Amino acid sequence: GEDVEQSLFLSVREGDSSVINCTYTDSSSTYLYWYKQEPGAGLQLLTYIFSNMDMKQDQRLTVLLNKKDKHLSLRIADTQTGDSAIYFCAESKNTGGFKTIFGAGTRLFVKA
Amino acid sequence: NAGVTQTPKFRILKIGQSMTLQCTQDMNHNYMYWYRQDPGMGLKLIYYSVGAGITDKGEVPNGYNVSRSTTEDFPLRLELAAPSQTSVYFCASGRGEGGYTFGSGTRLTVV
Secondary structure, three states: OOOEEEOOEEEEEOOOOEEEEEEEOOOOOOEEEEEEEOOOOOEEEEEEEEOOOOEEEEOOEEEEEEOOOOEEEEEEOOOOHHHOEEEEEEEEOOOHHHOEEEOOOEEEEEEO | OOOEEEEOOEEEEOOOOOEEEEEEEOOOOOEEEEEEEOOOOOEEEEEEEEEOOEEEEOOOOOOEEEOOOOOOEOOEEEOOOOHHHOEEEEEEEEOOOOOOEEOOOEEEEEO
């Protein structure tokens, strides 16, 4: 069935770049997303990419998509302590109500 | 613009009790969803709706029911609460592509 996998933890120093990786199994996925969750809050959409794109950049965020390997990554440049959160990779299709499948989340720790 | 509003934020239920988790959105989104989040497990889809009067089961619907009488409201009903339903529940809405807007969640404990 459909599955989204990501590593559980990442620790970086303030000012460094963070790279969070994700793999998905459904090759028919149309949209791939990155969400951020801060403690005690709901998920917040950071960015998304269509499956026919290879890269998307939005200020400090860069998303790379390798469709052949079904691999998605999120790079955060100049990581700040405020970036400490859980980051969820997710995928959906434009059928069946745009249901979204989420990974388990990567907890990012930023050390000052 | 309030976005997606969930009530209550916290609730403790005894085994066998029932309750309704409320969800309202003011963005005129057609699509609405209920997810549960368990520690380290990501989010699992309980039910979803593609418009008023239309609902469908997600991955983990057992023990829950929903209704969608208006575009704005999508309540989730728990009947005969069980400890396995202890979780954080999130409601979300969207227009399809472009992702979801999430509520702030309801933390439910069943004892």
